[in-house]
Every structure is written in structure tokens, then in C-alpha cells.
Amino acid sequence: MALKAEANKAAGSVLYDPRYRSIFYQVAALALVVWVGWFLTDNTLTNMEQRGIQSGFDFLNTTAGFGIIQSLIPYSETSTYGRAFLVSLINTILVAGVGVLLATVIGFVVGVARLSHNWLISKLATVYIETFRNIPLLLQIFFWYHAVLKPLPAPRAILERGEVVTFSLNNRGLYLPRPVFDTGFDIILIALAVAIAGTIFLSKWASKRQMATGAQFPIFRTGLAIIVGLPLIAFGLVALVEGGSPMHFDYPVMRGFQLSGGMPIIPEFIALVLALSVYTAAFIAEIVRAGIESVSHGQTEAAHALGLRNGPTLRLIIIPQALRVIIPPLTSQYLNLTKNSSLATAIAYPDLVSVFAGTTLNQTGQALEIIMITMAVYLSLSLMTSTFMNWYNAKIALVER
């Protein structure tokens, strides 16, 4: 009875109840957003139809008809625009992935170097950071491309016709021998997998033993020996049985205008990766320095008092604590690098913006669809990166007991 009266009272004042009011405003705001979105879409489609502008995504299935200088999956002029999209997407992911790896390595080394007690090393790191952090990225891309790579001699100027080379850096790119896998190579891959599994097992056993007895096991050196050694032994065995190496190299050969065969890495890729990683590394170095400096010096002193040397102190005490400060801003740098890779369009590296939002857009004229897809791709790439980094951040976060 009393309950019912209370409910009645609440119903009477729904208009003034802050809970209902906030829900009302949120629903109203959502409705407004949906309506504006619908209005824009509908108006756009009507206008486009009125002017005879083609719309829709059918173009993805039509023949592209243009060439792309670098593709990791099979692509030819007879492939579709959808395939061209995939090629350019993979090219973007490749340049971002390699860039992130390199930037992280350089950034950590420079960041630690800046804290070094060696005057020369720390000053060099400072100069590196201040130089590359303060020059616009586009200029750096131009620098690597136009000032460093383009003035290299042409292959024709330095190589004879028919000459076989193992390594050549010229203005057409970096040419390396390409490994070709023959029969029996799968056995080596299996050996490698076994070695990795064994090492994981061994490291678990070692840490358990250390917990129990305190005795340390040289897990790094042993693991390295297993991972390198086992595939090597397998290689030797296969070579003996098959009567030849299960892998050979395809060397670049000078033919006509340029080198053919081997593994060419185009100068556009080199310039872009260098510029992106060198630039982003300068920021990462500062993040790493801030992270390390955030760990109280008392931690180092305590570690030293326990008898730990400098290496293990940094590896086991300082870095794990610094990482908690480092990871969130590091994520932003990874996102920046990925998005900045779209500057590729300035130097003809066939990335997503250049091939899809550039060439494809221009050939089909379907600006709206293509820009929408491109924006969606960058959005998803960024969201995936930050999801992964957040997961990692949560994993290494301080466990409070």
C-alpha cells in the first residue's frame, strides 16, 4: 500500500525527476544526431542522383586497369578496384608496422642514452631528439627521398648488363637476394616451432625452479642456442638426405633498363619508413626518458643494495615500473605514425591514400564512397592499435593485493 503510493507520487513528478529528465535529453540529443545524419545522407544521395553522379559500391568489382609499384599479394592491371584497395591497405599496414617496430627500438635506445652518465652519448641523444622532433615530417620525408635516395647512381651507371649482384643500393631501390624455399624446408620450420615450444617450456620450468630453490638457470642463452641450433641441425640433415640445400637465393640480375629478380625494396618505402621511424622515435625517446625518470631513484639504490648489477636492475626493476608511465603516450605515438603514413602520397609510395583515395577516386569519380571507406579504415586501424595497447597496459599494470 505504502509502496504503491510512493510509485504514484514518483509518476506524478516525472517531469521534474532529474533521472527521467536526463534520459529525455539524451534521447532527444540522439534523435537529433540521427536526424541530421539521415538528412545529410538523403540530401547527398538525392543531389547526386539529380546530377547523374553514380553512387554505390559496385565499382569495387570492376577492373582497375592501372599498375601499382609494390604489392605483397598478386596484383595486375586486370585486377579489380577492390583488389587495388587490398593491395594499398596492406602497403599501409606494412609501412606502419615496420615504422612502429623501428621507431620503438630507436626510441628506447635514444631515450636510455639520453639518461646515460656518458656526456657524449647523452648529448648526442639530446641533439637527435631536438633535431628530428622539431622538423616537419613532410620535410623529413622529402629529405630522405629527394636528398638521400634520389641522388644515388642509376643501376645502369654502376652495373654491367647481365651482372649478378648480391647487394645493390641505387636510385631504383635496395636490391637483395630473395630466399627461395625448396622441398624439405617445412622440416626446418617444424624444427623451429619445436625449438620455440621447448624454450617456453624450459623457461617455465626454470622460473618454477628459481621460485623453489633460488637457483638461476641461464634461460636466455640456452633458449637462444636451442632456437638457432635446432633448425640448423635440421637444415644439415635435410641437406644430407636431399643431397642439396633446402633453400637457395634468387639473385638480382641486370637486364635491360634495370635489375630484375631478387628482392627489391623500393626507395619510396625506404624513405617513408626512415622518415616515420626517425621522427616518431624522437618523441618515443622523450616518453621513455620521462618513464624512467618517474621511477624513484630509491628503487635503484634498493636494487643495488640487494646486490643486483646495473643490467638486471634496469631490466627487472626500473623498466617494468617505467612501462606503466610509458605505454599510454606510446600508444598515441603509434597512432600518429600510422596516420602520418598517409603522407606517402607525396612521394609515390602506393599506400591507401595514394592508391585508393587518389588513383581509384580519380578513375571512378566516386569521391564520397571512397573517402568514407578510407576514413573507416584509418579509424579501425587506430581503434585496433589502441585496444591492443590498452590490453597490454592493463596486463602490466601494478597488481594491487
Place this chain on the structure above:
Amino acid sequence: MKFKTLLAAGAAIAMGSTMASASTLDDVKAAGQIKCGVSQGLPGFSNPDDQGNWTGIDVDVCRAVSAAIFGDPDKVEYKPLSAKTRFTALQSGEIDVLSRNTTWTATRDNSLGLDFTGVTYYDGQGFMVRKDLGVKSATELSGAAVCTNTGTTTELNVADYFRAHGMDYTVVAFEKADEVVAAYDSGRCDVYTTDRSGLAAQRVKLSEPDAHVVLPEIISKEPLGPVVREGDNNWGDIVRWSLNAMIDAEELGVTSENVDQMKGSDNPGIKRLLGTEGDLGGQLGLSSDWAYNIIKKVGNYSEIYERNVGPNTPLKLERGVNALWTKGGILYAPPLR
């Protein structure tokens, strides 16, 4: 910056519901000037000098339309556009006419909401290589690296050509023409391909123009001409007949020098062209002396050609197929009557 243009254009398509309904001629008259999309700098076609004055064949088409409407060739605002942004700029109403060495193709005419209004220059795609390569023909180019512009018909033609001849190639495609030239000049590629008029124009920019040779093969048809939005036929007619008036004037022997005397001519064709007989101007919604103004202020087709790309310019292009039909070429304007 181009991305921004595209976004702005996209937004304009999304928001502007009134644009299609109003007449472009009224808009242009109200604004007091024509917004004309041109290239970012292609000598002979549309190129700014050091004072920012635009010259070239494509620019003269804009000036002719301006003269036809306002009696003054300089009521034009030039908007430099990349190959990538040109169509979106026109679709969204950022420009009124696109006069930017653009090839007339079926897809562009049919699916982009655009109308081509004629041909200002009949071009064809060619190849340029360094002389010291010793190449005499495009059929010897197998394995070459080719520099070109992205998103052009050029890029598609070169793919077709090499495929049809069973030759390998790698394409290095840049967005701006200047970047292509710089890449070719520095030896990033063996071949530079674009329309032959473009090769002639860009060759001037190379560090040693005489060390390069244009190969004899012409691998495509590239009719270049002005483009307008679909759906405003009167505006399309004004651009179309402004161009035709210049071609017709050459055929009738009317030049900017003699157009005043020609006004007294007894030739009925000249009378109709110059508005002393008939009402061609009125039919277009223009004054009767529209064509007189074009010829007086801009010139006939021959004058434009000789001034911008002819043998006495750095481009040194012979008339070739661009000669009048009466002189062995294919240039032919429908009768003005």
C-alpha cells in the same frame, strides 16, 4: 590540403540543395565573374607567370567565355586544381567550368554528372626518354620504370599499351606533374609518359631539355576540352559555342586585328558570327556581339594556338591534326546559323 578540398566539396554536395536548380549564367552574372578550374601549372595550357597572370589555351577558353558574357575577358577567377580534385570541384559548384587539359572519355561524360562541351586540343599520349638510352621506339621499353601522374587516363593507357605488347614495366605514379618531372629528371625512372603536348611543355622544365627525346609512338587519343556540370544545358551551350565561335572565326578569316573591318563584311557567315545578322547571341541569353567580343579581346583559334603552343613558343608544337578541316586537320566547328 587536397583532402580538405575533397571534404569541402563532399560537404557542398551534401548541403547544397539549391545549386542544381539555379541557372549558372544567373549565378555568374550575379557574382560578376566566372570561376574557372585550371591546372596547377602546365606551360602552354594553363600556367601562372611570376605576377600571377594565367596564360595558355585552357585559360583562353575561360577568357573567351568571360568575354562572351561580360564583354571583358578578365572577369575570371582561376582555381588551380590537381587531377584528383578537378571533377569533385566541378560537381560541387566550386567552379563553373573546368578548362584543364582533361580528356573526354565516356565514363567521365556519363557517370560523373559532367558534360564535355567540345575539344580545344586533340592530343595523344607519348613517351619521353633520355637520348643516351639509345631507344628508338616505345616497343623497346620492356622492363622500364615509367613515371606518370596518378588518376589520369595516361596511367590507364600506359598499362594497356605495355600489356598489349607483352612488355613488363614498373609504374611510379605521382600526384603532381612537377613531382613526376622531378622524379624523371633525377633518374628514378627511364620513361616519362603523358600527353605529347604535356611532354613538350614539361621538357622545358628539365635540367637538360636537349638530352631527351620524345619517341614516335602515339598510344592513345586524348581529346582535351572544357567540362561543365550536367543539367544546365544553357550554360553548357555558352561554353560550347564560345569555343566554336573561335574555331569558326579562324575558318572565316576573322582575327582580333581585322574584326572591326569585318563587321562591315557582306559574307553572311561573318555577319551571323559577329551579330550583325540573326540572333545567335539572344538564343544563348547573351548580347548580340558576344562572338565579336571573344574575337576582339581573345582572338580566333589560330591566334590562341600560335600564342600559347605554336612553333614560335617554347613548346614548338606544329598544328598537326589540330589544323582546320579545310587545311588537312580535324578541327571542325558546327555551322553558326
